[in-house]
Amino acid sequence: MTAMVIDGKQIAEQTRAEAAAGALALKTRTGVVPHLAAVLVGEDPASAVYVRNKQIACEKAGFKSTLHRLPASTGQGELLALVQALNADSGVHGILVQLPLPKGIDTTLILDAILPAKDVDGFHPENVGLLQQGRPRFLPCTPAGVMRMLKVSGIETAGKHAVVIGRSDIVGKPMAALLVQKGADATVTLCHSRTRDIGAFCREADILVAALGIPQFVKGDWVKPGAVVIDVGINRVGDKLVGDVDYLPAAQVASAITPVPGGVGPMTIAMLLANTLQAATNLSGLDGR
Numbered sequence: 654m655t656a657m658v659i660d661g662k663q664i665a666e667q668t669r670a671e672a673a674a675g676a677l678a679l680k681t682r683t684g685v686v687p688h689l690a691a692v693l694v695g696e697d698p699a700s701a702v703y704v705r706n707k708q709i710a711c712e713k714a715g716f717k718s719t720l721h722r723l724p725a726s727t728g729q730g731e732l733l734a735l736v737q738a739l740n741a742d743s744g745v746h747g748i749l750v751q752l753p754l755p756k757g758i759d760t761t762l763i764l765d766a767i768l769p770a771k772d773v774d775g776f777h778p779e780n781v782g783l784l785q786q787g788r789p790r791f792l793p794c795t796p797a798g799v800m801r802m803l804k805v806s807g808i809e810t811a812g813k814h815a816v817v818i819g820r821s822d823i824v825g826k827p828m829a830a831l832l833v834q835k836g837a838d839a840t841v842t843l844c845h846s847r848t849r850d851i852g853a854f855c856r857e858a859d860i861l862v863a864a865l866g867i868p869q870f871v872k873g874d875w876v877k878p879g880a881v882v883i884d885v886g887i888n889r890v891g892d893k894l895v896g897d898v899d900y901l902p903a904a905q906v907a908s909a910i911t912p913v914p915g916g917v918g919p920m921t922i923a924m925l926l927a928n929t930l931q932a933a934t935n936l937s938g939l940d941g942r
């Protein structure tokens with residue numbers, strides 16, 4: 654078997670076009686233009702590229718985006734004051750503090766300070782709790798992107814055994830929560846660095862989501878024939894980007910697989926636009942509730 658390749662670029666493009674259409678409709682009805690404020694602290698080159706790409710996507714979709722760029726020496730109090738100012742600014746609908754933050758800044762304290770109604774990353778504990786209770790406000794962008802890819806690709810999750818590798822707050826934990834929630838209805842196993850014999854769990858997976866950040870960790874013979882393989886990893890090895898899955902052997906046995914690059918990666922930004930549009934709509938009192 655050779656797997657169907659799930660084209661994240663194309664699905665992301667479609668998702669971004671929907672966000673652009675939604676933004677235009679909101680502007681026509683209310684004059685409101687969705688506005689994302691991004692905060693970048695320090696000089697991490699990868700973070701700078703990610704934030705730039707988020708800004709470009711906003712502008713292409715007709716959103717407003719502003720970048721607050723602060724030096725690595727920024728104190729926690731100063732960053733907290735910026736977040737509070739963005740919370741209070743009624744012209745800002747979404748706030749994104751790019752992670753990781755420099756050492757010496759308490760990430761939890763900063764993320765907890767973001768107004769939940771503007772938390773388009775879905776990292777605030779109130780939004781995490783709402784997701785766990787099955788009444789989400791904002792879904793974290795990467796796992797929400799994976800769910801959209803599965804849906805658009807016609808991949809059924811109900812009753813399937815989904816194995817997620819990685820227990821990060823950004824991907825692994827919310828991914829497991831989304832797959833298990835009513836409507837998705839998968840049976841979920843969450844594996845992590847202390848799991849014994851991860852390969853044995855992977856071989857039992859109908860849907861395998863790799864989100865641990867180790868290049869080509871998942872071997873081809875860990876993939877059950879006909880399984881769906883979702884690779885969330887983006888690892889730089891030399892001058893190449895590779896995922897957390899050993900792609901070629903895995904693609905020989907899977908029924909569907911996401912490539913790296915061009916798989917899950919583009920979906921993260923597309924879902925950020927969807928969340929920012931939702932925030933702008935909610936804050937404009939047009940959410941129908």
Ligand code: GUN
Nearest residue numbers: 749750751752753774794
């Ligand atoms: N760093 C890596 N991924 C993300 C993300 O989705 N959001 C933010 N804010 N920072 C990140």
